Amino acid sequence: MMKKKLIINNGVFITLDSKENPVRTGCMIIEDGTITFIGETLPAEEIPEEAEVVDAKGRWVLPGLANTHGHTGSTLLRGAGDDDLPVMKWLETVMWPAEKNFTEEITKAGNALAIGEMLKSGTTAFLDMYHLHMNTTAELVEKSGLNAVLCRGMIGLCPGHEQQGKLNEATALYHDWHNKADGRIRVMLSPHAPYTCPPSFLEMIVDRAQEHGIALHTHLAENRKEVEEHIRQYGKRPGLHLDEIGFFDGNALIAHGVHLAEEELDLFARKGVKISHNPVSNLKLGSGIADVPGMRKRGISVSLGTDSTASNNNLDMFEEMKVSALIHKGASEDPTVTSAFDTLKSATEEGMKALGFMNKGKLAAGYDADFIFLDRTGFHALPDKPERALSHIVYSLKGSDVTDVFVKGKMLVKDRELLTLDEEKIRADAKQAI
Ligand SMILES: [Zn+2]
Known part of the structure; x- marks a missing residue:
């Protein structure tokens, strides 16, 4: 069976490799829910026609x-x-x-x-x-x-x-x-x-x-x-x-x-x-x-x-x-x-x-593709410079800046909307239950 491939393009990835180099720009490849590549330029042979490509322009990509x-x-x-x-x-x-x-x-x-x-x-x-x-x-x-x-x-x-x-x-x-x-x-x-x-x-x-x-x-x-x-x-x-x-x-x-x-x-x-x-x-x-x-x-x-x-x-x-x-x-x-x-x-x-999830929590090859997109365009996220990314994320951003969420390469939130659960039902049930 053909492996399912997802490519995250134009990203600013918070890899936290070291205090000196915590951020990488470029793209990330995911195969069957696992990160297989993260780097500056996409290897040409890595873009098969059937791959799904997601543009992460204007976003920071952070581990979930x-x-x-x-x-x-x-x-x-x-x-x-x-x-x-x-x-x-x-x-x-x-x-x-x-x-x-x-x-x-x-x-x-x-x-x-x-x-x-x-x-x-x-x-x-x-x-x-x-x-x-x-x-x-x-x-x-x-x-x-x-x-x-x-x-x-x-x-x-x-x-x-x-x-x-x-x-x-x-x-x-x-x-x-x-x-x-x-x-x-x-x-x-x-x-x-x-x-x-x-x-x-x-x-x-x-x-x-x-x-x-x-x-x-x-x-x-x-x-x-x-x-x-x-x-x-x-x-x-x-x-x-x-x-x-x-x-x-x-x-x-x-x-x-x-x-x-x-x-x-x-x-x-x-x-x-x-x-x-x-x-x-x-x-x-x-x-x-x-x-x-x-x-x-x-x-x-x-x-x-x-x-x-x-x-x-x-x-x-x-x-x-x-x-x-x-x-x-x-x-x-x-x-x-x-x-x-x-x-x-x-x-x-x-x-x-x-939590015992030893294969999660990092944007690196071999790890589960659990990651989130953060909006870099809010007033409180500006000026947007790579060397200020960590500071912005910890000291200035809020949960409402999360736009998309993926677990094992599957999209669970898209443009701030839940894909797997019914938001209106959750709201109605919460009001009625108590
Ligand atoms: Zn408690």
Whole structure:
């Protein structure tokens, strides 16, 4: 069978090869969903008549963005109970009571709204931790064409047989969906947090993960109070406690990591624990500022996540990039601790690795053709010079500057319109569901 060929012509490609040479101009060839060539001039023999050619004039071409922590099921709680509450009080008085009444229709409407919002703002892979209707989410991801890591979130503040039931559901999700949808869906096991899961339950989850070789994901050290309470109850810091349980013996990604001690950061560097940095959610809930410069200095993989719309309140990774680049400069009174280059790496290559998509996140031969087009003609994108591209993307652009989105060479968004999902239906369902 003839290979399907796609050529992206006249592009300015953000390849992030090195800090000195992060941008290349020219063209990119894609065969059966994989990038096979990227260079200045198209080799003449590479243009067969049947190839589809897309003109990227006036666009930056960037690897698709990875949002490494969120909860799409609660998307319809955007703006609900925004009364400036700390995390625990917010969960107990706003989130959990509302979610008790969530039907499959409500979560599905939330999933679709989130997936649509992410697609239109250039996210091509996301992690979703939620405790309801994850099979429906998986079906929607399959249909949308996106990549996702799905986790059936588990809260262990319940009797043993209920804990067991949750773990069995999470394992079934793995067996039903891991590596499915042409490898676009992956599954991790995800206890909600050490403060909502007793050690005995965490041990059960770690055993199950090790038995099947499943990666683990959890919230960790999001706010100071939760860490102090953990130390009071168990006599040790939660990161060290999780290590004792074996949580970091396989692949593990933790969300937040705002209040980690030096020895926990050293441990994570040693064990290759990856961190999803969620600066906007951490600021909004008054949780604090994670030591990202300290993480990077130790070589820890740092990616970016929005967390849910209930604590952000959007899923725009451009906003997340900008805030993550800025807060550490301000907090440390040192503008050199973050850079546009490192921030873009976190949002692309590091994020994809954190999600276990080892073949994504880079515009280079051999990688999956997951990429986005950014409009270079907006007033806030001018003057348009190649050496200013990274700065423009991190500090000036927004999700609404994304015009086209491709995953494995398949176009999912064209001229800012969704091709795989019905935008009007998503809008109507979101209004009606809640
Ligand atoms: Zn979260």
